[in-house]
Amino acid sequence: MATIEINYHNIKQNAINLKKEAQDIIAVVKNNAYNLGLKECVKIFSEAGINYFATTKEEECKIIRETLGEEVSIFLLNPTRDFELVRKYNIEVNIANLDYLKENIDELRDLTLQLEFAGSMRRAGAKTLDEVLEIINFCKENNLNLKGFWSHFSFADEFDGFYEKEKELVLKVSEEALKIHDFEVVHLQNSASFLRDGAFEKTTHQRLGIILYGALPYDVKQYSVALPNLVIKNPITVYGEIVNIVDLKEGECIGYSNAYIAEKDKKVGVVNIGYGDGILRDRLRGNTCIINNKEKDIYATMMSHLVVEISEKEKIGDKVFLYDDIQQLHNYVKYFGPNSVQLAALNYNSLNVKKIY
Numbered sequence: 297m298a299t300i301e302i303n304y305h306n307i308k309q310n311a312i313n314l315k316k317e318a319q320d321i322i323a324v325v326k327n328n329a330y331n332l333g334l335k336e337c338v339k340i341f342s343e344a345g346i347n348y349f350a351t352t353k354e355e356e357c358k359i360i361r362e363t364l365g366e367e368v369s370i371f372l373l374n375p376t377r378d379f380e381l382v383r384k385y386n387i388e389v390n391i392a393n394l395d396y397l398k399e400n401i402d403e404l405r406d407l408t409l410q411l412e413f414a415g416s417m418r419r420a421g422a423k424t425l426d427e428v429l430e431i432i433n434f435c436k437e438n439n440l441n442l443k444g445f446w447s448h449f450s451f452a453d454e455f456d457g458f459y460e461k462e463k464e465l466v467l468k469v470s471e472e473a474l475k476i477h478d479f480e481v482v483h484l485q486n487s488a489s490f491l492r493d494g495a496f497e498k499t500t501h502q503r504l505g506i507i508l509y510g511a512l513p514y515d516v517k518q519y520s521v522a523l524p525n526l527v528i529k530n531p532i533t534v535y536g537e538i539v540n541i542v543d544l545k546e547g548e549c550i551g552y553s554n555a556y557i558a559e560k561d562k563k564v565g566v567v568n569i570g571y572g573d574g575i576l577r578d579r580l581r582g583n584t585c586i587i588n589n590k591e592k593d594i595y596a597t598m599m600s601h602l603v604v605e606i607s608e609k610e611k612i613g614d615k616v617f618l619y620d621d622i623q624q625l626h627n628y629v630k631y632f633g634p635n636s637v638q639l640a641a642l643n644y645n646s647l648n649v650k651k652i653y
């Protein structure tokens with residue numbers, strides 16, 4: 297059966313290494329900790345000394361509270377209307393905008409609030425500096441508990457100049473906000489921003505996701521980044537095995553619709569893993585796998601099979617690696633975009649899951 301090994305030991309080591317470089321970390325654990333297991337990940341992050349967590353769903357906030365107890369801080373990134381739940385589990389609430397604050401003032405009085413500047417992400421939060429200042433003043437007038445200021449970059453993965461512009465605006469708005477209110481926490485940076493710039497001055501935390509899970513947001517060799525020597529270890533190993541070896545004559549095809557046509561007489565390997573296991577087709581098509589430590593071409597991609605190049609050496613039962621320490625998630629960002637897309641797609645219903653601690 298095709299197998300995924302999740303290496304929690306490496307994920308923990310990443311958290312420990314990142315903690316040394318960051319001011320402090322808010323671990324983003326949305327979508328079941330990037331599909332690597334919410335309970336396991338929050339436990340190991342907590343063992344690594346992280347005690348602040350953020351996610352987008354009320355239900356996940358509840359699970360974190362139940363798993364780690366009262367000592368940790370939990371911040372719900374999305375604006376909520378489930379005030380009963382956030383009160384019961386002591387969850388910090390994001391202010392959607394000034395209207396949200398005014399409409400829900402009675403519910404929000406005894407809750408802990410954070411103010412988002414929408415920046416160029418614009419998913420939620422104050423859209424302008426004026427609105428930021430108005431919200432701060434409204435909180436003061438009404439004695440609300442305004443703990444945090446934050447923003448989220450939409451261009452931090454890209455090196456085309458937009459990020460520098462949005463950064464300038466976010467830092468300016470942040471500076472003005474900090475002049476009129478003493479925020480206990482200020483967090484502006486995701487993994488991509490932290491890796492390229494290091495920790496900003498005048499913030500208290502970095503709000504990290506993908507890099508904690510062992511994948512870099514871009515190819516660090518290609519760009520000059522502030523933390524080029526950060527050691528980030530691979531979190532997942534995914535492999536199938538050769539289930540059949542087929543002799544093809546020159547011109548014979550294999551797979552659906554002539555997926556591959558032999559250019560000469562040759563043997564090919566049929567492997568028991570495919571996009572049905574959640575491996576992205578853009579990772580597979582036209583790319584390679586690792587068999588017996590050698591890079592081999594992937595000839596054809598099906599739901600639960602691959603056809604791959606083999607040599608005389610390969611035999612039935614040999615492992616065929618798609619992600620491992622040689623071919624890591626971040627080596628494929630140019631094929632499928634953010635690494636979180638691949639992590640989110642992994643299909644645990646069809647993979648044999650081995651957990652390494």
Ligand SMILES: *Cc1c(COP(=O)(O)O)cnc(C)c1O
Nearest residue numbers: 324373448486487503504505506
């Ligand atoms: C997902 C997310 C993060 C983490 O982003 P990474 O690029 O995975 O580090 C941080 N903040 C918010 C608001 C997010 O939604």
